[in-house]
Amino acid sequence: MAATTHAASMSFLLSHPQSRSATPSHHLQVHPAARRVRCCATDAAAPAVTTKHRRAADENIREEAARHPAPKQGLSAWYEPFPPAPNGDPNERYSLDEIVYRSSSGGLLDVRHDMEALARFSGAYWRDLFDSRVGRTTWPYGSGVWSKKEFVLPEIEPDHIVSLFEGNSNLFWAERLGCDHLGGMNDLWVKHCGISHTGSFKDLGMTVLVSQVNRLRRAPLSRPIAGVGCASTGDTSAALSAYCAAAGIPAIVFLPANRISLEQLIQPIANGATVLSLDTDFDGCMRLIREVTAELPIYLANSLNSLRLEGQKTAAIEILQQFDWEVPDWVIVPGGNLGNIYAFYKGFEMCRVLGLVDRVPRLVCAQAANANPLYGYYKSGWTEFQPQVARPTFASAIQIGDPVSVDRAVVALKATNGIVEEATEEELMNAMSLADRTGMFACPHTGVALAALFKLRDQRIIGSNDRTVVVSTAHGLKFSQSKIDYHDSQIEDMACKYSNPPVSVKADFGAVMDVLKKRLKAIFGFPHTTS
DSSP: OOOOOOOSSOTTSSOOOOOTTSOOOOSOOOOHHHHTOOTTTTOTTOOOOOOOOOOOTTOOHHHHHHHSOOOOOOOOEEEEEESOOTTSOTTOOBOTTSOOOSOTTSOEEEEEEOHHHHTTSOHHHHHHHHHHHTTOOSTTTTSTTGGGHHHHOTTSOGGGOOOOOOOOOOEEEOHHHHHHHTTSOOSEEEEETTSSTTSBTHHHHHHHHHHHHHHHHSTTTOOOOOEEEEEOSSHHHHHHHHHHHHHTOOEEEEEETTOSOHHHHHHHHHTTOEEEEESSOHHHHHHHHHHHHHHSSEEEOSTTSTHHHHHHTHHHHHHHHHTTTOOOSEEEEEOSSSHHHHHHHHHHHHHHHTTSOSOOOEEEEEEETTSOHHHHHHHTTSSOOOOOOOOOOSOGGGOOSSOTTHHHHHHHHHHTTOEEEEEOHHHHHHHHHHHHTTTOOOOHHHHHHHHHHHHHHHTTSSOTTSOEEEEEOBOGGGGHHHHHHHHTTOSTTOOOTTOOOOOOOOSOHHHHHHHHHHHHHHHHSSOOOOO
């Protein structure tokens, strides 16, 4: 089922630059002729074809990139209020080089791009350019994020970029899960964003944020930033600490005590971050880090900072690339602080507006039932949002009761005729474990998204022939204890339907044969043996 309703343009999401005296407009206006520009004939910035030789042995890839600077394309980006305040200054905007997280009215900010400048190049130009960079080591374009640099931070110098060659993650064909367990879905895919440097999709946004901090700390800007800080349910802290370590920037992490996995906790510790374990939940950590960053020269790295969403949106563009620029029908995203669902919308819609594709997919935001404020908001018909104290969930990274980006998520879902679904603890753990039995090794958050898919298939909302992408946000190895507890049937009030514990057997041929015959008989009816 294709998306049938979305905003006619990016509206307040994407806009083109206006002078202070201009009549304000929040609708993208691209002259039709701009869409017909072909890169080979009229794009002045299109590089000439040259024969490339291997760089000198004493030169690194940064130095090589400096010798071959990209042509200046006149592209720019800035912050604007999100959404525009009804009675606010319609021309309020801030440079990305300013350290600012909120608008003058206290609302969110969003990164806006000069769409007029981007639209000077055709959709075909951008598709060809992005495709030409995939899998290369040319700095910084080998990264899945920075291969789309012009759509992310167009003005940053390559030498300021801090990249661990993130992105370019696997789009996994979930053939067995779809065909055997979801009514013959033969076009089901899982976008494994967790196959990244620190094991989660947070790398995509953190490379952008830390790169901008690196730019701000260096001459000629030399802003007084002593470090970068975040509140985290685990994955954000891992990404922040790794990228800060790579850049030589101090990282400060606020974590809720005893609420994240050991695999997540060890990452910032190993990367040298200052880790504060606080006796509160994520929302309490978030309140504290905002107070601290208001008093100390510590740059805030949470998704309140919209720079991160610019990196995360590239996962949507990457999905389009992997389908050879064909648009899937559905994309299902786990939702906690709710920045990621908006980032996916932003990536898809930016490509639509600029002519890379002709439509956007329908979006589904999947929440754990123990932390589901957006689900309640959706069920109320978007009439009343009620923050909550999130209850413990195996999907700990989305255990958030008062999400920062709720308004962003609503925009994304309304624009794509989207849906919000929830999953109980048993539903998400069963979905995760069933997926594992078909060749995946999913995290509980992916289990939330998969459980939402099962429900939407049962309701016949998603069809068997719909091309559907489930976003996997983290690597299953980060949550091994939850898997151990499930397969050991040690979870209270949970049947653990797909548990598969190891069988203790004596080191004796007869004993081994007895176990295997019993197992094979259960599977096939009768074992075929030579004895």
